[in-house]
Amino acid sequence: MxxxxxxxxxxxxxxxxxxxxxxxxxxxxxxxxxxxxxxxxxxxxxxxxxxxxxxxxxxxxxxxxxxxxxxxxxxxxxxxxxxxxxxxxxxxxxxxxxxxxxxxxxxxxxxxxxxxxxxxPGITAALAVAAELKVPLTQRGVARNVVLTTPRVGQDERGSDWAAGIHAGNTAVVYMGAGMAAAVAKELRARGVPADTPVAVVENASLPSRSDRWCTVGTLAETVAAAGPVAGPALIVIGEVLRRAQQCATFTPAGAQNFHEAAVQAGR
Ligand SMILES: C[S@@+](CC[C@H](N)C(=O)[O-])C[C@H]1O[C@@H](n2cnc3c(N)ncnc32)[C@H](O)[C@@H]1O
The missing domain is CATH 3.40.1010.10 (Tetrapyrrole methylase, N-terminal domain)
Known part of the structure; x- marks a missing residue:
């Protein structure tokens, strides 16, 4: 002591x-x-x-x-x-x-x-995810602001309008939301966020066990449900800033083994 x-x-x-x-x-x-x-x-x-x-x-x-x-x-x-x-x-x-x-x-x-x-201070999960996806959360002409939010409400807490700051022109990072992806997607649509807005759900960022699921606001609920329960900590990132990375991630040139290889081959 x-x-x-x-x-x-x-x-x-x-x-x-x-x-x-x-x-x-x-x-x-x-x-x-x-x-x-x-x-x-x-x-x-x-x-x-x-x-x-x-x-x-x-x-x-x-x-x-x-x-x-x-x-x-x-x-x-x-x-x-x-x-x-x-x-x-x-x-x-x-x-x-x-x-x-x-x-x-x-x-x-x-x-x-x-x-x-x-x-x-420490590196918050949103910034670790951005670094791993190689996606700036702000981009000139695409998004000038970022909303960090959570739909999760504590037992002793009054509900809040967690999605109030989210709109089509910004980037949103949702903490503690992957277990309620359907509700998150519904709220985003109700806020006027277009169904084709790119989304990445990233689990265990910065760890070897990291996994990424790419989808859109319109397919978020079914994508998370199809992959089974999210076991590790996960973030949902939403916004146009993801579009180029998403195209690389979902287009896998012949021979590319993973996202990073695909990104290199796609010239990112
Ligand atoms: C109670 S909050 C704490 C957030 C923490 N203070 C921060 O700044 O990252 C826990 C949530 O952060 C997110 N999180 C924490 N670590 C993460 C990681 N390695 N990958 C993805 N999300 C993570 C998840 O949404 C998780 O449910």
Missing amino acids: NPGGINGRGTVYLVGAGPGAPDLLTLRAAELLKRADIVFHDALVHPETLALAVNAEKVAVGKRCGRHSTAQRFINKRLVDAARIHRVVVRLKGGDPLLFGRAQEEIDALQAAGIPCEIV
Whole structure:
């Protein structure tokens, strides 16, 4: 144990672990993990990332989709308690801690208890997916803005108009939506997004197990249903920015073994 800092209190660092691949961690995050006395981590954090915390007690506090408010209150309390006995407390979250990570509840609890708190950004899943597909989410003359959203509503949360910002001229990235693809597609159509708008559903981005499903807003529901349940974390990316990549992905020249090879042969 490494006794707490000023006034017996340590600092809690909300740290982004990135999308999955352990080498997509920031240097600051890696350094903090090395110094950590205790690490509270999400379910999606890679074991090699956790292994960097050589001296730390590791506590799994994973709750998929952030749905359990009781569990969240318990995590808040554990962070406060840990900061009273340890100097470096790391709360390690998948992707970026400030996107769909329930960070506000943790920040509020720490501030209420007078515990210093710092944030270390991570690569959010949307940016990992864009990089892997080689698709800029903004493109001159195609899309000037990007909507990051989720249709998922927590038990203790009022429903919100999750699709309000989505329209035909922008790019949308939907987190925690692959399990409700039919509802997502229906809402997009109701918003006037054309049925032929390209869509990519990308699972396990940045990991060797990554898989991509290409379709359109009109075929999204049946494409996801036909492929069976989405097992890993997945994003739905929607927008015209995908069109060239989609043409490469769905046109496989003779001899091309996969998307990347097809893209090279198609001259991308
Ligand atoms: C609770 S949210 C956390 C998001 C995280 N804070 C971020 O910035 O990426 C979990 C959701 O993020 C998305 N996600 C996380 N990692 C992913 C990955 N490697 N590939 C695809 N989607 C991912 C999925 O939609 C998953 O259900």
